Amino acid sequence: MELKAVDYQSPTAAEDFVESLRQTGFGVLKNHPISKQQVSNIYTHWQAFFNSQHKADFTYNKGTQDGFFPQSVSEIAKGFKRKDIKEYYHYYPWGQCPAELKSEIDKYYQDTLSLAEHLLNWIEQESPESVSKNFREPLSNMIINSGQTLLRILHYPPLAGDEEPDAIRAAAHEDINLITILPAANEPGLQVKAKDGTWLEVPSDFGNLIVNIGDMLQEASGHYFPSTTHRVVNPKGADATKARISLPLFLHPRPDVVLSDNYTADAYLKERLRELGVV
Numbered sequence: 534m535e536l537k538a539v540d541y542q543s544p545t546a547a548e549d550f551v552e553s554l555r556q557t558g559f560g561v562l563k564n565h566p567i568s569k570q571q572v573s574n575i576y577t578h579w580q581a582f583f584n585s586q587h588k589a590d591f592t593y594n595k596g597t598q599d600g601f602f603p604q605s606v607s608e609i610a611k612g613f614k615r616k617d618i619k620e621y622y623h624y625y626p627w628g629q630c631p632a633e634l635k636s637e638i639d640k641y642y643q644d645t646l647s648l649a650e651h652l653l654n655w656i657e658q659e660s661p662e663s664v665s666k667n668f669r670e671p672l673s674n675m676i677i678n679s680g681q682t683l684l685r686i687l688h689y690p691p692l693a694g695d696e697e698p699d700a701i702r703a704a705a706h707e708d709i710n711l712i713t714i715l716p717a718a719n720e721p722g723l724q725v726k727a728k729d730g731t732w733l734e735v736p737s738d739f740g741n742l743i744v745n746i747g748d749m750l751q752e753a754s755g756h757y758f759p760s761t762t763h764r765v766v767n768p769k770g771a772d773a774t775k776a777r778i779s780l781p782l783f784l785h786p787r788p789d790v791v792l793s794d795n796y797t798a799d800a801y802l803k804e805r806l807r808e809l810g811v812v
């Protein structure tokens with residue numbers, strides 16, 4: 534298995550991209566409409582935020598889950614015991630946000646949301662009839678005005694050397710949502726699990742956009758699209774002293790969207806968050 538970047542402008546882009554999602558759960562796009570300058574500005578500004586004490590003023594709200602999550606409450610992936618070596622901020626347009634960062638991050642959120650609608654149309658259009666006939670509404674419709682779509686700004690601090698031996702930046706997991714859109718981070722480390730169990734590097738050339746299938750689209754497609762396990766490994770050697778910032782947008786359906794005979798989006802999310810011990 535190999536992950537090749539698909540040219541967003543190519544006449545066969547939809548077909549090539551969806552074929553990659555089907556085979557690997559991941560698709561990589563180049564030559565896409567998200568501005569690199571915008572992404573690199575966000576990395577710079579949020580790195581400064583994570584470096585400042587100001588972040589503690591935005592500690593997450595327990596009920597609504599928006600705001601800053603310090604390393605001490607960072608996630609433990611399903612089936613793992615160690616906390617990931619990361620801190621992060623959950624941005625929702627309705628949630629708390631430092632005033633000086635708001636307009637930039639909101640623009641990115643809205644731009645990427647529009648791109649997501651387009652990519653969900655590609656996915657639907659390229660799905661065989663036997664799969665798409667089970668979608669209860671157009672996929673791109675599911676994310677409109679959902680209020681649940683989450684932009685996570687992740688900061689993986691430089692390694693200090695005193696980490697617990699088996700702790701990693703992000704332990705192996707699957708995403709819960711429909712699809713995730715992620716600009717290549719400023720440092721490598723993201724890996725995806727191939728069907729044969731080996732770990733493959735996701736091409737991290739700055740400017741690539743990485744898209745992956747989450748559990749909700751796997752469920753809605755009757756497992757036609759695989760929600761693939763991925764992780765972020767620790768840097769070695771000289772890279773250990775480098776921080777890494779990444780910016781996944783987790784596209785969530787409206788809570789009332791019916792995913793399958795077994796689940797609405799709301800019931801699915803609650804079940805998964807309970808398993809993770811988040812609610």
Ligand SMILES: O=C(O)CCC(=O)C(=O)O
Binds near residue numbers: 703715763780781
């Ligand atoms: O940091 C990354 O590259 C990926 C993060 C991720 O997989 C997640 O937060 O779900």
Ligand SMILES: [Fe+2]
Binds near residue numbers: 706707708763
């Ligand atoms: Fe993930």
